[in-house]
Amino acid sequence: MNWRASLREKLITIIVLTCLFAIVPGMLAAGFYLRSQTIDNLVENVRAQARLMALYSEVPLSFEDNNVARDILRKAQIDHLQAAVLFDSNGQPFASVSESRNTPATLPSIEVLRRDHVILTDEDALLVLEPVTRQDGLVLGHLYIDVDLAPTYRQLQQSLLALSAIGVLLILFSWLLALRLQRYVSKPILHLATLASAVSKNDDFGVRAPVASEDEIGTLARSFNHMMSVIGERERARDIAVNALQDSNDRLELAVKELHVLANFDALTELPNRALCMDRISSALLRASREKKQVAVIFLDLDHFKEVNDSLGHGIGDQLLKMAAQRLAECLRPGDTLARLGGDEFVLLLEEIKDELNVSAVLNKLLSEFARTFTVGDYVVSTTISIGIAIYPSDGRDVHTLMRNADTAMYKAKELGRNTYQFYQPEMNAKSLRRLSLATELRDALERDQLELYFQPFIDTVYGQICGVEALLRWHHPIMGSVSPIEFIPIAENTGMIVPIGQWVIEQSVKRYAEWRRKGVKPLRIAVNISAVQFRQVDLAEQILRVTNQYGVPPSALELELTESLLMRDVESATAQLRRLKALGFTLVIDDFGTGYSSLSYLRRFPLDGLKIDRSFIAEVNRNTDDTAITLAILSMARSLRLHVTAEGVETREQYEFLTRHGCHETQGYLFSPPIPEAQILPMLLQDKPAPGLQEISQ
Numbered sequence: 001m002n003w004r005a006s007l008r009e010k011l012i013t014i015i016v017l018t019c020l021f022a023i024v025p026g027m028l029a030a031g032f033y034l035r036s037q038t039i040d041n042l043v044e045n046v047r048a049q050a051r052l053m054a055l056y057s058e059v060p061l062s063f064e065d066n067n068v069a070r071d072i073l074r075k076a077q078i079d080h081l082q083a084a085v086l087f088d089s090n091g092q093p094f095a096s097v098s099e100s101r102n103t104p105a106t107l108p109s110i111e112v113l114r115r116d117h118v119i120l121t122d123e124d125a126l127l128v129l130e131p132v133t134r135q136d137g138l139v140l141g142h143l144y145i146d147v148d149l150a151p152t153y154r155q156l157q158q159s160l161l162a163l164s165a166i167g168v169l170l171i172l173f174s175w176l177l178a179l180r181l182q183r184y185v186s187k188p189i190l191h192l193a194t195l196a197s198a199v200s201k202n203d204d205f206g207v208r209a210p211v212a213s214e215d216e217i218g219t220l221a222r223s224f225n226h227m228m229s230v231i232g233e234r235e236r237a238r239d240i241a242v243n244a245l246q247d248s249n250d251r252l253e254l255a256v257k258e259l260h261v262l263a264n265f266d267a268l269t270e271l272p273n274r275a276l277c278m279d280r281i282s283s284a285l286l287r288a289s290r291e292k293k294q295v296a297v298i299f300l301d302l303d304h305f306k307e308v309n310d311s312l313g314h315g316i317g318d319q320l321l322k323m324a325a326q327r328l329a330e331c332l333r334p335g336d337t338l339a340r341l342g343g344d345e346f347v348l349l350l351e352e353i354k355d356e357l358n359v360s361a362v363l364n365k366l367l368s369e370f371a372r373t374f375t376v377g378d379y380v381v382s383t384t385i386s387i388g389i390a391i392y393p394s395d396g397r398d399v400h401t402l403m404r405n406a407d408t409a410m411y412k413a414k415e416l417g418r419n420t421y422q423f424y425q426p427e428m429n430a431k432s433l434r435r436l437s438l439a440t441e442l443r444d445a446l447e448r449d450q451l452e453l454y455f456q457p458f459i460d461t462v463y464g465q466i467c468g469v470e471a472l473l474r475w476h477h478p479i480m481g482s483v484s485p486i487e488f489i490p491i492a493e494n495t496g497m498i499v500p501i502g503q504w505v506i507e508q509s510v511k512r513y514a515e516w517r518r519k520g521v522k523p524l525r526i527a528v529n530i531s532a533v534q535f536r537q538v539d540l541a542e543q544i545l546r547v548t549n550q551y552g553v554p555p556s557a558l559e560l561e562l563t564e565s566l567l568m569r570d571v572e573s574a575t576a577q578l579r580r581l582k583a584l585g586f587t588l589v590i591d592d593f594g595t596g597y598s599s600l601s602y603l604r605r606f607p608l609d610g611l612k613i614d615r616s617f618i619a620e621v622n623r624n625t626d627d628t629a630i631t632l633a634i635l636s637m638a639r640s641l642r643l644h645v646t647a648e649g650v651e652t653r654e655q656y657e658f659l660t661r662h663g664c665h666e667t668q669g670y671l672f673s674p675p676i677p678e679a680q681i682l683p684m685l686l687q688d689k690p691a692p693g694l695q696e697i698s699q
């Protein structure tokens with residue numbers, strides 16, 4: 001059987017073969033049976049007739065009456081009888097009838113006739129020899145019968161043919177039946193197969209096979225349906241699991257992306273963060289080392305950002321950072337990297353630079369961009385940038401060294417007054433280390449009682465007497481010795497330490513003043529320096545008032561010295577703060593006047609009491625220089641604004657006389673006294689004499 005044939009073909013083949021195996025042998029058996037029955041019946045019939053005729057022939061033979069004998073023979077009822085011969089006891093024909101064949105002349109030998117005196121010859125003849133016996137057993141003769149079998153054979157052949165035809169018809173019928181019947185088996189199976197292939201094609205596990213019977217095919221259909229529902233369930237469960245997996249994959253991918261962004265980018269400005277920045281610098285250094293190129297690592301820091309943050313709030317601070325980042329980015333080429341390290345610190349990476357000039361061009365552009373103010377919400381904020389540059393390979397060959405050196409250079413730029421840039425120089429490093437250790441030590445300076453106030457007198461130019469003192473901070477470090485405020489105040493400002501230190505200065509100054517007054521010192525002013533960070537505190541006025549109230553000092557006795565740059569950074573809020581302070585009665589003075597904006601219109605807006613001409617103008621004031629003109633202009637302007645003027649840094653009598661001559665109200669300087677400890681200033685304050693340095697003049 002062809003195993004590749006379809007089920008339908010196999011079923012048909014099986015049914016037809018089964019029928020063939022049943023029909024063909026049946027037909028053959030039937031044929032043989034029919035033939036043998038026909039012949040046997042014929043033989044029996046002929047023999048019965050022969051026996052009957054032999055019985056009847058006894059008499060004619062006994063009486064030798066061959067006419068009767070012939071009659072008997074003629075009346076024989078045997079179909080297709082060819083010859084009937086009655087032989088006498090001598091074997092001689094006694095009577096005979098013949099149709100076509102020749103009758104035998106003598107009695108055929110009994111041996112010739114087999115099977116009980118019957119012979120079926122090859123000539124389709126049935127020969128029967130029947131003895132004629134008397135009652136006493138004497139054989140009177142023999143009856144010889146010759147029957148033609150051909151018609152019987154023909155009839156038999158026709159019957160067999162009919163039988164074969166029936167057989168063929170049966171086979172044909174069985175084939176048709178097989179064609180029809182196989183459908184009952186193959187159709188549902190083929191339907192199942194079609195369903196199964198549709199399922200595998202469409203993944204539709206909702207299909208169900210009709211269960212049309214209770215047999216094995218019905219069971220198969222039920223099993224198929226069960227299998228479909230199980231697979232469907234599993235598919236659904238798998239889909240849910242896959243979806244869940246996909247979901248968690250998506251979430252994971254998103255988380256990985258977010259993590260990547262978080263790990264590499266600054267959330268506020270979306271610029272690369274420290275990690276990515278260092279990575280980029282590292283790659284840039286590798287490239288530069290291969291291609292023998294230079295790379296600039298540039299540190300940028302927004303000047304006075306902390307003050308903006310503290311005074312205007314973090315929201316404004318954040319917006320300012322974003323805007324600053326955008327402004328910086330706009331100045332750069334596509335290949336440059338701008339990163340935010342945190343706070344207000346940015347790093348700029350410039351690759352393939354030719355020389356310092358090349359870098360300076362970019363930096364000048366950045367500085368000029370920051371000359372424009374920022375409008376942040378309702379505020380107009382002005383901020384500049386300080387920049388430090390380290391160049392690979394001359395200033396360092398690895399990321400950390402370059403970043404550290406750029407940072408050092410940036411601090412140098414800040415020291416130099418901010419809003420500028422500095423290229424790294426090896427000697428900066430020592431300063432940077434010192435700055436770091438000062439910052440660390442300063443944190444404990446207050447608690448360890450290392451801070452002290454010195455006092456420097458103000459001298460009234462009309463009476464030549466002390467009319468006030470300025471409290472100036474000193475830091476005595478047990479190992480580093482005396483640290484100048486020029487060095488540690490900027491560090492205190494940058495680290496935020498200036499706030500508690502500033503409060504301490506105010507409290508100590510007011511406290512001392514109250515004690516002096518109790519000891520008999522006449523009423524005078526005590527001045528303290530207020531740094532920008534302190535000034536931005538919203539409750540500064542209330543804080544100071546609490547102190548003056550606590551020690552019973554009138555607010556007007558306390559002079560607050562503020563720098564121009566501090567006030568000009570955010571004019572609106574500075575004005576508001578000044579007004580609050582003024583309303584409480586404090587004396588407000590601009591320190592270091594002339595070094596900053598010196599804008600007349602702003603001076604008018606601010607509720608000020610006076611100004612202090614910066615000592616840089618006083619040094620040459622009496623030598624007819626530009627400083628003379630500036631000082632005279634300041635004096636004239638102050639007069640018209642009705643502002644009290646103090647000249648600081650007066651070291652010579654000439655300077656003093658010049659200033660007195662031109663209407664300066666007060667002076668301060670080494671001519672009279674440097675800043676000195678309380679123990680030294682107190683006797684001076686208690687004396688009712690001209691100020692030291694003026695005693696000779698008055699004498």
Ligand SMILES: Nc1nc2c(ncn2[C@@H]2O[C@H](COP(=O)(O)O[C@H]3[C@@H](O)[C@H](n4cnc5c(=O)[nH]c(N)nc54)O[C@@H]3COP(=O)(O)O)[C@@H](O)[C@H]2O)c(=O)[nH]1
Pocket residue numbers: 456470471472473474484485486489502505529530531591592615648649650651668669670671674675
């Ligand atoms: N925010 C605060 N700043 C403070 C405080 N204490 C001091 N400072 C600021 O530190 C800077 C340096 O101060 P200092 O070393 O004390 O120098 C002062 C004087 O010594 C110096 N001076 C005075 N007269 C002369 C002089 O004739 N010649 C000369 N070369 N220097 C002189 O001037 C400084 C006072 O300056 P000013 O404050 O502008 O009046 C300085 O900027 C201080 O402001 C503090 O507590 N808080």
